[in-house]
Amino acid sequence: MSQTEDLMKRLPNDIGGFPADPVVQVEHELEPWEKRCHALADVLDFHKIINTEEKRRGVEALGSEMIGKLTYYERWIAAFANILFQKGILTPSDLAVKMDEVRSRERPNTESKNA
Amino acid sequence: MDRSSPASATFIQGVVPAAGELPVFSPGDSVRVLERSPVGHYRVPIYLRGKVGTVEAVMQPAAVNNEDEGYGHNAGSKLHYYRIAIPMTQVWPDYAGSPSDGIRIEVYETWLEGV
Amino acid sequence: MSNRNDDKVKHDHPHDEISHNASLGYYEIMETAVRELLIERQLIGPGEIRRQIEVLDSRNPALGAKVVAHAWLHPDFKARLLKNGRSGCEELGISFYDDTQLIVLENTPKVHNLIVCTLCSCYPRPVLGLPPDWYKLKPFRARAIYEPRAVLAEFGTIIPDDVEIRVSDSTAVIRYLVLPMRPAGTEKFTEEQLASLVTRDSMIGVIPANNPSETSPK
Numbered sequence: 440m441s442q443t444e445d446l447m448k449r450l451p452n453d454i455g456g457f458p459a460d461p462v463v464q465v466e467h468e469l470e471p472w473e474k475r476c477h478a479l480a481d482v483l484d485f486h487k488i489i490n491t492e493e494k495r496r497g498v499e500a501l502g503s504e505m506i507g508k509l510t511y512y513e514r515w516i517a518a519f520a521n522i523l524f525q526k527g528i529l530t531p532s533d534l535a536v537k538m539d540e541v542r543s544r545e546r547p548n549t550e551s552k553n554a
Numbered sequence: 555m556d557r558s559s560p561a562s563a564t565f566i567q568g569v570v571p572a573a574g575e576l577p578v579f580s581p582g583d584s585v586r587v588l589e590r591s592p593v594g595h596y597r598v599p600i601y602l603r604g605k606v607g608t609v610e611a612v613m614q615p616a617a618v619n620n621e622d623e624g625y626g627h628n629a630g631s632k633l634h635y636y637r638i639a640i641p642m643t644q645v646w647p648d649y650a651g652s653p654s655d656g657i658r659i660e661v662y663e664t665w666l667e668g669v
Numbered sequence: 670m671s672n673r674n675d676d677k678v679k680h681d682h683p684h685d686e687i688s689h690n691a692s693l694g695y696y697e698i699m700e701t702a703v704r705e706l707l708i709e710r711q712l713i714g715p716g717e718i719r720r721q722i723e724v725l726d727s728r729n730p731a732l733g734a735k736v737v738a739h740a741w742l743h744p745d746f747k748a749r750l751l752k753n754g755r756s757g758c759e760e761l762g763i764s765f766y767d768d769t770q771l772i773v774l775e776n777t778p779k780v781h782n783l784i785v786c787t788l789c790s791c792y793p794r795p796v797l798g799l800p801p802d803w804y805k806l807k808p809f810r811a812r813a814i815y816e817p818r819a820v821l822a823e824f825g826t827i828i829p830d831d832v833e834i835r836v837s838d839s840t841a842v843i844r845y846l847v848l849p850m851r852p853a854g855t856e857k858f859t860e861e862q863l864a865s866l867v868t869r870d871s872m873i874g875v876i877p878a879n880n881p882s883e884t885s886p887k
Contacts, residue, residue: 529703
């Protein structure tokens with residue numbers, strides 16, 4: 440009956456107090472795109488296009504599965520896309536067309552290989 | 555710790571502060587975190603709900619509710635955050651460390667009631 | 670829990686901005702596309718991301734170490750720093766590029782401070798740079814708030830039972846920086862020598878500052 444209430448009441452990131460593994464001291468040097476993504480977050484917050492708290496809410500809204508499977512900055516950029524759509528700043532088509540363009544830019548050799 | 559909260563200042567007789575202008579709690583006050591379960595974005599972890607603690611400090615200046623900020627509310631309707639001290643044994647019934655160990659956390663005014 | 674970050678640790682070379690050999694990842698393509706669209710629509714300026722990367726690259730634990738060392742040497746500065754962490758850092762030229770405030774938490778023989786963000790990854794970035802992955806992952810975030818002593822022990826730090834542990838959970842506009850205790854045997858140290866003992870992890874509160882005899886910090 441109320442089995443799904445807990446999913447509504449507890450955000451997927453609210454994990455203080457949960458049992459968990461020992462801490463493994465992993466860290467990594469950010470890839471350039473991750474650093475650009477972090478800088479983008481700061482710039483969006485500065486302009487209040489997407490403030491930091493909106494970003495947090497946007498990441499939560501991805502849901503447990505995506506939060507578990509996407510890496511930290513992958514979650515950020517996915518959240519930004521969703522929020523920009525919600526605000527009417529970009530449409531999904533805008534982003535899809537631009538992503539195709541970016542993708543096609545980086546493989547200029549494909550055609551010559553097939554010639 | 556900020557000790558310059560308006561609550562401790564001397565007001566000339568007859569000056570009425572605006573609603574929300576003054577903090578409602580002062581350092582030393584005993585407060586309880588409310589037990590509501592909001593649908594959507596929140597910043598008060600579930601481990602804290604219903605717990606009683608002591609106000610350690612009033613955060614100045616008054617600020618936007620970050621839970622509303624998560625939906626794009628960037629300005630206005632400012633109230634205070636309070637840094638609360640809560641013993642670990644209050645939060646975790648089986649706490650294994652020293653009984654003097656505690657948690658410190660900022661909580662927004664709308665989540666607190668005096669005890 | 671995802672193993673993706675373990676994969677990232679094994680990744681030993683950075684990607685070029687545009688790689689001619691390997692395809693750009695899906696999310697990198699998304700990031701590039703979002704950024705270019707926002708610039709085309711003049712919602713952000715063309716140089717802003719580049720500038721903010723420079724800002725981020727300039728923030729690292731050496732800044733926090735400088736704040737700590739200066740506080741160890743100057744009691745009046747330490748008093749100002751403990752009253753208002755942000756303005757204390759600003760006194761030393763460390764600007765805060767966001768709206769966060771800073772509370773500096775002093776460790777003493779009676780009180781040991783530890784910082785965590787159970788809900789996400791709040792961290793004093795303007796003065797420490799970006800947080801390590803472990804700070805943002807579930808084990809630390811879930812357990813630091815209810816078994817700090819066990820977590821500290823995993824870092825090799827044993828806090829006696831007569832020392833109070835305070836775990837500060839950042840959830841709002843305040844960020845925290847731990848001011849570790851000054852190690853013994855440093856009475857004649859210069860500020861620079863003192864700063865070299867202060868590690869990032871000591872300012873999170875998982876380990877003490879290095880003793881003079883220990884080698885280079887993380």
